[in-house]
Structures are given as C-alpha cells and as structure tokens.
Amino acid sequence: MDDDRFDDLIRNLPDDFKVPDPPLEEMWQVIENAHFNSRTASTSRVWTQSTPWLAAAAALLIGIGIGRYTPTRNAGPTPDSASGSASGSASGSRPPAPSTQLPFYDTSAVADAYRDQTNQYLGQAAALLISLPAKAGTQQADATFANKASDLLVTTRLLIDSPAATQDPKLRSLLEDLELVLVQIARLRGERNKGDLDLIHQAVEQGDVISRLNSAVATTQSSE
Amino acid sequence: MNERQLIARVIAGDRLAGRALYDTHAPRVYSLAYRLSGDAEKAREFTQDTFIRAFSRLAQFRGDAAFSTWLHRITVTVVSNARRSEVRIAREVTLDEAHSIEAAPEAEPDLKESIARAVEELSEAYRATLIMHDIEGYTHAEIAEILGVPEGTCKSRLSAARAQLREALAAFKE
Numbered sequence: 001m002d003d004d005r006f007d008d009l010i011r012n013l014p015d016d017f018k019v020p021d022p023p024l025e026e027m028w029q030v031i032e033n034a035h036f037n038s039r040t041a042s043t044s045r046v047w048t049q050s051t052p053w054l055a056a057a058a059a060l061l062i063g064i065g066i067g068r069y070t071p072t073r074n075a076g077p078t079p080d081s082a083s084g085s086a087s088g089s090a091s092g093s094r095p096p097a098p099s100t101q102l103p104f105y106d107t108s109a110v111a112d113a114y115r116d117q118t119n120q121y122l123g124q125a126a127a128l129l130i131s132l133p134a135k136a137g138t139q140q141a142d143a144t145f146a147n148k149a150s151d152l153l154v155t156t157r158l159l160i161d162s163p164a165a166t167q168d169p170k171l172r173s174l175l176e177d178l179e180l181v182l183v184q185i186a187r188l189r190g191e192r193n194k195g196d197l198d199l200i201h202q203a204v205e206q207g208d209v210i211s212r213l214n215s216a217v218a219t220t221q222s223s224e
Numbered sequence: 225m226n227e228r229q230l231i232a233r234v235i236a237g238d239r240l241a242g243r244a245l246y247d248t249h250a251p252r253v254y255s256l257a258y259r260l261s262g263d264a265e266k267a268r269e270f271t272q273d274t275f276i277r278a279f280s281r282l283a284q285f286r287g288d289a290a291f292s293t294w295l296h297r298i299t300v301t302v303v304s305n306a307r308r309s310e311v312r313i314a315r316e317v318t319l320d321e322a323h324s325i326e327a328a329p330e331a332e333p334d335l336k337e338s339i340a341r342a343v344e345e346l347s348e349a350y351r352a353t354l355i356m357h358d359i360e361g362y363t364h365a366e367i368a369e370i371l372g373v374p375e376g377t378c379k380s381r382l383s384a385a386r387a388q389l390r391e392a393l394a395a396f397k398e
Contacts, residue, residue: 006390009339013359016336020264022254022271028246030272035279036239183232187283199228 114164118171119217121155125178126213128152129204132185133197149185156182174216177207227291235282246275249292253299259355260303262344270306274299289369297370304348335396342392350385357382 128148156179159165165172184200204210225233225241227248233241253274258267278285278298285294343351352371356362357378364382368375 006386006393009335009393010358010386013339014361016339017259017262017355017359019255019258019267022251022258023268024247024250027250027254027268027272027275028243031246031275031279032239032242034272034276036237036242179236180229180232180238183236184229187232199226203229 114162118164122213122217125152129210146186149182153182153186174212177209231282249295256299256360257303259359270302273302293369300370338393342389346385346388350381353378353381354385
C-alpha cells in the first residue's frame with residue numbers, strides 16, 4: 001500500500017467508524033436515578049459526615065429556638081380527644097390543629113421560631129455577602145470566608161426543608177440561590193482561583209441576592 | 225449560566241443543571257466511548273458510568289483543566305478498565321476452549337473489516353491515541369492531557385500505531 005493510499009485510508013477512518021445516534025434520554029434516566037434520586041440521602045450523609053458537629057450544632061440551635069417559642073400544653077386535651085370532640089372547640093378553646101401537624105405544639109409558635117431563626121440566618125448571610133472582597137485576599141482571609149460560608153450552608157439546607165421555606169416560595173427560591181453562592185464561597189478554601197470571586201460576585205448580582213435578602217429580612221421583621 | 229456555575233449547582237443537587245451539563249457533553253462522551261469500544265450497547269453503559277462517576281466526584285474537579293478534558297479522562301479510564309477485564313476473561317475462555325474450537329476457514333476480509341480488526345489489535349495505548357486523534361479529531365495536546373502523558377509520547381504513539389496499521393493492511397494493494 002503506497003503513502004497516498006494509506007493517507008486516504010486514515011482520512012476516511014471517521015466514516016468507517018460511524019457512531020450511531022446516542023440514546024440520550026435512556027442514558028439520562030439511568031444517570032438521574034443513580035445520582036439525583038439517591039442523592040437526598042447521600043448528600044445529607046456527606047455533609048453531616050464531613051462536618052458532623054456543625055450539623056448537630058445547627059440542628060440544635062434551630063431546635064432550641066423552636067423549643068423556646070413553643071409553649072407545651074400541660075392541661076390541654078390530647079389530640080385524639082380534641083379532634084374527636086365537637087364540644088371541645090365549641091367551648092371557646094383554640095380549634096384543634098390538624099392531627100398530622102405537630103399535635104402537641106402551638107403551630108403559630110413554631111412558625112414564629114422558624115421565622116426568628118430564618119431572620120437571624122438571613123442577617124448573617126447578608127453580612128457575609130456584603131463583606132466579601134472584590135479581589136482575592138490572602139489564603140487565610142479566603143479560608144475565613146469559606147468557613148463562614150460552610151457554617152451558613154448547613155443552616156441553609158436545614159431551612160430549605162423547613163416549614164418557613166415550604167410555605168414561602170419566595171424565601172425558598174432565595175435560600176436555593178444562597179445555597180449556590182455559599183457553595184462557591186465554601187470552595188474558595190480548596191481552589192483559590194483568580195476568577196472565582198468574580199464569578200461569585202456575578203452570581204450574587206445576577207440573582208439580585210443582596211436586595212432580596214434585605215427585603216426578606218424586612219418582611220420577616222415587620223411580621224414579628 | 226456558565227459551566228462553573230452549572231457545576232456548583234450540580235454539587236448542590238440541582239438536577240436541571242446536571243441535565244444541562246449532560247446535554248452539552250453526552251454526545252461527545254458517547255462518541256468516544258463508542259469508538260473506543262466498538263459497540264453501541266457498551267458505549268451506552270460506559271457513557272452512563274462516566275456521568276455517574278463524574279457527578280459523584282464533581283467536588284474534586286478543581287478546574288485546572290477544561291471540564292470536557294476531565295470528563296473524557298474518566299471516559300477513557302472507564303473504557304480501559306472494562307476492556308482490561310474483558311481481555312482477561314477472553315484469555316481464560318480461549319485457554320479453556322482451545323481444544324474444542326476448530327479454526328474457521330479464513331475468508332478474504334474486505335478492507336473495512338481489516339481496518340477494524342487491525343485497530344482492535346493495537347495495544348491499548350496506541351489504539352486510544354489513534355482513535356482519539358485520527359477518528360475523534362482531538363489534538364495532541366488534548367490527548368496528552370486526557371491520557372496523562374507528555375505530548376511527545378502521544379505523537380510517537382500515533383506514529384507507531386499508524387505504522388502497525390499500515391503493516392497489517394499491507395496485503396491490500398489498492
């Protein structure tokens with residue numbers, strides 16, 4: 001075989017090894033099931049394993065907050081008797097809460113507790129974003145921001161699944177955007193890259209995160 | 225939204241961002257997997273495996289190389305690992321059945337079949353280099369980064385692979 005013939009053959013190799021159309025949807029189903037559908041459990045496992053004390057502390061803080069705002073019913077009727085008795089509500093006492101939702105607690109107090117925790121968290125997040133420098137600082141300074149972001153990330157994830165967020169789509173959307181920004185800030189610790197801060201600032205600006213944060217703080221304060 | 229933001233979203237568990245990354249890269253990954261394996265069903269499995277591994281290790285992606293390079297490196301590793309175990313099994317089968325199999329009468333193969341066979345018979349490193357360069361169109365720099373070898377090694381592998389291919393096809397005059 002001469003050179004020209006061999007060169008032709010090499011040039012035509014892509015045609016000789018034609019690729020069939022990829023079954024994109026079929027493959028995605030498998031990938032989605034394997035990664036995302038089993039992710040809820042695995043993600044919480046990952047972050048609670050990597051920062052177990054942090055997760056415990058955040059859960060405890062929110063729990064304590066809820067506990068402080070939640071009066072227990074010492075002499076009240078049991079949920080079963082309350083829901084089963086028409087005379088109980090007719091006698092002027094508070095109507096019974098739906099039996100599936102926190103039957104022993106005052107739900108409005110629980111909402112207050114979540115609102116208070118959310119408010120505190122939003123303030124901290126706003127402070128972090130406002131103090132984020134425009135240019136990369138020392139590695140130590142980056143690590144301080146990254147640590148703070150990691151702390152807030154734990155609370156963000158707890159709040160996303162809390163009643164405060166599930167009942168308020170605006171707040172949920174804000175928390176989800178914050179989660180993305182905080183993930184990026186938390187990664188400053190591992191890979192300090194010149195463009196990273198620019199991208200974080202871009203994400204904050206594009207999502208209008210700071211003004212949404214301020215407005216969320218104002219809303220929660222005014223409803224207190 | 226740029227790729228870095230998409231990656232951050234996938235790490236945070238956003239499946240739409242995962243789908244966007246997948247849509248961008250899956251056709252090329254599948255093409256590479258198909259050409260390295262020569263089999264559509266295997267290419268499907270290798271592509272799935274590549275993305276499942278990539279998504280689960282996304283937090284380790286440091287952005288030193290392009291995301292596509294990182295992804296294609298995973299693809300090559302997935303395919304190579306699978307081929308190594310296939311070769312091991314094939315060897316065991318060949319040894320076990322050596323006495324019971326009679327040699328089939330050799331038919332005159334056509335050029336396409338001969339090329340496919342000659343490419344298949346190249347060593348793993350030569351084969352991957354030839355396929356990525358001459359069939360998939362990667363540059364030497366890209367191949368070097370994906371395979372983790374110097375660019376010079378990549379060029380010499382391609383040259384050796386072509387020489388072996390040429391020798392294997394010497395019987396074809398036209």
